[in-house]
Amino acid sequence: MKNIFYSNQLFVSIRKYSLLLLCLIPTAGIKARVEQGKTPVDYVNPCVDTHKSRWFYFSSASRPYGMVSLSPDTWVKGGWNSGYLYDSTEVRCFSHVHCWQISGVPVMPTTGEITGHKGMEVYKSGFSHDTEIVKPGYHQIILDKYGIKAELTATSRVGMHRYTFPQKETANLLFDVGALLGDGAMEKAAIRRISAKEIGGYAVMAPTSRRKRTCTVYFIAQFNRAISEFGGWEKVDKDKQLTTKQALEGEDIGGYVRFKRLGNAPLLMKVALSYVSEEQARLNLKAELNHWDFDRTVEDSYAEWNHELGKIQVEGGTEQEKIKFYTDLWHALLGRHTYSDANGKYTDHTSDIPKICQVPLVKGIPTRNVYNSDALWGAEFNLNILWSIAYPKIMSEFVSTMVGYYPTGGLVARGPSGGNYTFVMVGDQAIPLIAAAYNKGIQDFNLNDALAGSIKNAEPGGIRDHAGYETDANKYMTHYIEKGFVPENIPGKGSHREGCAMTLYFAYQDWCLSQLAKGMGNDSIYRKYYNRSFNYRYMFDAQTGWMRPRTQDGSWLKDFAPIGKGFNMPGFVESNAAIFTYYVPHNLPDLIHMLGGKNTFVDKLNQQFEWAAPYNFISPHGQHAQNWVDYENQPSLHMAHLFSHAGAPWLTQYWVRKIKQDVFGDITPYGGYNGDEDQGQMGALGVLMAIGLFDVQGGASTEPRYEITSPIFDKITIQLDNRYYAGKEFIIEVKNNAKENVYIQSARLNGQSLNTYYFPHSELIKGGKLEIELGPKPNTAWGIE
């Protein structure tokens, strides 16, 4: 990829130091330091909300959706509060995989004696944010204990390291390949010297409660100078001991390489990964990084990030808003990672014997990537919409990734990790994505498998019968088909086995499937699932006015309350009735009718927002039962947008702006997402709120559309992908934008007055212009259907 933003290397180092400030200095001080000609990369602040983190949340040296996600780990041993934590003071290693349920290949440069066998708690080093630079595609950190300057960058599948050692010290690199990093231990690892400048190995990740089979990450590491000594450590009885064996294999082993004094010259290393084989890792290296110019790789990283982030350009707004915007978008493009190799090979682990698969090729180039991915639970309200607007190729690839497991494992996937199902959360999370892709004209995937697999998923024995981490199919769908709903307390061993929420999800997913079938012209399938999509009605208790769980005999669950305490209220997945009552995204007119008509609906919902406001519209993570609205977690993410559907679009405009600011406004390490950013989902929601586009139906309708709220920027330019869409760009121009001017006064689409609060997807993809005029008071005549 050409570097289209920078003309020389000097510029790189200037930027590095300006970004350091972004990481540390709160908002107020920033405006004075704004440079002219800043690029999207310059606005991204990777440190936002890093005071607590998930293993996969942070990754500095990574390309968009790159296989390698390399960064300093300040804490390890687990999936939560691990990886890069801002307030930790010590670096334990630089590891290459920060992904849902997978991790691997930690490296630590040291000096002096080899201490690898003593473990990270011994060889870790202090560091300071004062000497740190963090950017999308570059990380510099000084390891105070050793006096080593460590710099990291990456291509998609190759991490590149530049270490500057103290002049008089022997340079060591420890490869603690058997160590526990994120979710799950390493069952076995291997490392060996291959040649004077190359080592290789692998780590077999043990199964976890979520990822039920092993997954192996292979690596090749190459150096820019000859190794002077190779060795490692292995278990002898109960202790780990150093050894000079040139090839180690087993539990808890590690290896090291040493180099003679380097003087001023930095040590360069390239670490290529593959989930297929060592040979494939080497091919990835050859394909992506055939030189030793570290600065060029950094520049290429910035260029690629700018290219992707630049697909949505914003003007106006405050500096803080721009920083948050591109940080949001960066998370949306970073949270999930490539699983397939540069030549399109990947390993399928859905059966006992791992199977090497190959995506189709054109002129030898893979037509798509396959991804490792956490749940798409709730992605109908964020990633699905964002992808369909600005990243249709990514949307297509994720569809193919999910559908690609149907031929091998018999189900369209949910949260595929390590080449296998993880059964994370509940329901069929792929069908909202698939239906939205198809109905938005993204149709270059296996349509037969997509439909057949989605039908399989919607019937007994399909993916809906696997609640959280249930490997064996349960009986949810049998109940759902017989009774119209999933009762509570079906025997089982999984998590999230909450019948009322499942019923509401299944009804929406039935509708999504009906829309896919309708779009594809399959009338009988359409009618079957469209009829089932009304099953949410079985959950509505007209007496209390809430969706309410039922028992197996059909009676309402006793001791019911709309909110409460704890992880969730009975019947609701990480949530409560107050929130799930609104989970009928596919038939809001009917929901509004059930809740007493538009006025009553608006009053009730508005009351909930008023009650939730003092708590910033969130529940603390893990305490999902307690709030009336909860923008920390997926089931609630469309709630502010519902007013538009009930004749009060100005309330949508008001609350969306407020939530954007109050919940998602912070750009310090201590806020910004208020909990679980969840692999780009909250980032994508922030982007949608900022540009003023949404769709409570998640785009799955055969007539998909975009609902408008007031954007926070003056001008938004969306580059359309001409592989899928006819238009060049879609521009949103906002007049009279100001902090207090949150209300839409009028709108024009391509010069024509627009009096609905939405416009069709078909208009967006033609390219054109949406003009929105804002004001400080609601125009209650605008946008009423």
Next chain:
Amino acid sequence: MKNIFYSNQLFVSIRKYSLLLLCLIPTAGIKARVEQGKTPVDYVNPCVDTHKSRWFYFSSASRPYGMVSLSPDTWVKGGWNSGYLYDSTEVRCFSHVHCWQISGVPVMPTTGEITGHKGMEVYKSGFSHDTEIVKPGYHQIILDKYGIKAELTATSRVGMHRYTFPQKETANLLFDVGALLGDGAMEKAAIRRISAKEIGGYAVMAPTSRRKRTCTVYFIAQFNRAISEFGGWEKVDKDKQLTTKQALEGEDIGGYVRFKRLGNAPLLMKVALSYVSEEQARLNLKAELNHWDFDRTVEDSYAEWNHELGKIQVEGGTEQEKIKFYTDLWHALLGRHTYSDANGKYTDHTSDIPKICQVPLVKGIPTRNVYNSDALWGAEFNLNILWSIAYPKIMSEFVSTMVGYYPTGGLVARGPSGGNYTFVMVGDQAIPLIAAAYNKGIQDFNLNDALAGSIKNAEPGGIRDHAGYETDANKYMTHYIEKGFVPENIPGKGSHREGCAMTLYFAYQDWCLSQLAKGMGNDSIYRKYYNRSFNYRYMFDAQTGWMRPRTQDGSWLKDFAPIGKGFNMPGFVESNAAIFTYYVPHNLPDLIHMLGGKNTFVDKLNQQFEWAAPYNFISPHGQHAQNWVDYENQPSLHMAHLFSHAGAPWLTQYWVRKIKQDVFGDITPYGGYNGDEDQGQMGALGVLMAIGLFDVQGGASTEPRYEITSPIFDKITIQLDNRYYAGKEFIIEVKNNAKENVYIQSARLNGQSLNTYYFPHSELIKGGKLEIELGPKPNTAWGIE
């Protein structure tokens, strides 16, 4: 598609009359009439070898691989000697589908009373070749009985008719939709009036012994003027009677439309087809033919044919050779027909409930077509090679068509007709195609399904266990795996159940599968099937020097002879030991060794050619046992090319030229293919012989190559498809070409001397030039490995 060859309509009519001559006048007379600036279409003579015909052999109004194959049927009721037969003197109807195992929608214009219910033997009309014009994309015929001038053309899925009636007559069109046409009766049919200018209906083709389930063809017919009367006929007791019902449905029904006197104005009709639904037929019509300009459709047809035929341009040679060349190429591009609709929908009939499938779409456009296709039995020696050189997209589509049946029916297809397997001939005919596509860089199909489905096909229960038309799996593969060969006389009900031939095919197909796996980097699969590919050795009887059938106890079949009488010799599919002994295309060095070394091999094979020469190197169709070489049928088609592999390339050059001339040289209605042209296979072989390229391995090797023989033209320019290949064109230039100069003296590839009788595919696709110098005497030093 732009018409790139013609600037005005006038030109069309000039060409029509010049082509008339091609149809009627033998070679000698033609040279004098050669026009300057002739296009490939001008050279095609559809009437070649039409004195006997198969239902699918001839189709004038059709686009390349078009769904519609519309032409006058001079005889119906069967798959052999039906369709357009040159010596028949009567037209029975104009029907729209001339395809392997499927047919449909016959139309007959008449005047006077309605006679539809009386059947074709009553309403048929005489015609004369004197007033006929036949071209690729246009057919004019005068129906003498009625004085009607009938003209036909087509888009891919829409037939267009122009009928000029006698001025004072009422114009009738009979739609004998329930009538028997090609293979198999119509189980049921329907026709109805939809509006003033539109009718529609369908015909359900009853199962045949080959196509085991029904297949329905739907149609819509639109007229350029209002229907004055609609009616039809139906069975009443045992008779067919006229009725004025406006919708008919049932066995043996038909319909008619009448129009008031038209005066001079012609009646125009568009008939759109679909194998999915009437609505889909209407969509096909809208997508492809939104105007009523008949002449424009003819021009567009010529332009499309010229575009496709023009991918191989030839210069030099005689006029007869050019006519035969483009007629061959036309057959190669005509013999199989599109099965999927304009929007990529098609019906899968592999299970009891027909399933509507959809190919992937890009910007709403299908990424590929799905085809109806007879066997690819033997296509490793013709179509596979031709497609890979000049039509890689078609090759990719045929691979996807075959592989596309694996997810629905569990097997990669063999001869899929009417959306279902036909189990025509024997073995896995897809794997040579798939391996060749993959290893030639055509890799944009579902590679996982291709490999998994091909492995399935290669094991018990796979497609090899279905000999000719065996619906249930037999035990051939169990024997093959246990014994290394398939013995004779395994109980069963199919055809072609000849164990020695099956063993030889299976060994080659094992090798093809090994090459696919090797190309894809799957080492264990590669090794498994590579080991099995030596199983041909079990068939070689060193005592007699021939491949020889064995019985279940392993003993040689008694009463053995290399040739004999009848349909086939025991153990050999439509052939004999004399021919099948040479069916080890994947390991010729070993075969040559078994047969006594190069000299002995050459002598033996040359003797066979000498013996076969008096019989023109063919056996009459149906008498496959009797010749030493048989260029009428697939198992023999590589035999002349084998000399090159045994150190005598000049003998390959000699015999290929001779066969090209003696077997395939005729351009009259009474010769040209000497039997079964077989849906483009013999046409493709003719093209390869004419341009001097071949590959006995069928391209399946991981290092595919082209073997050179002496081309019959002075210059051949092959347009490379830049969707797959880097180069623009590959040129073959021939010096000193003459009838007697059949021997290669020297060759140069891109300016470098070429001393092998082959060059790699990788060189061809880069583009470049092959120069060949010919002479009257063998240069026995050239081309020796």
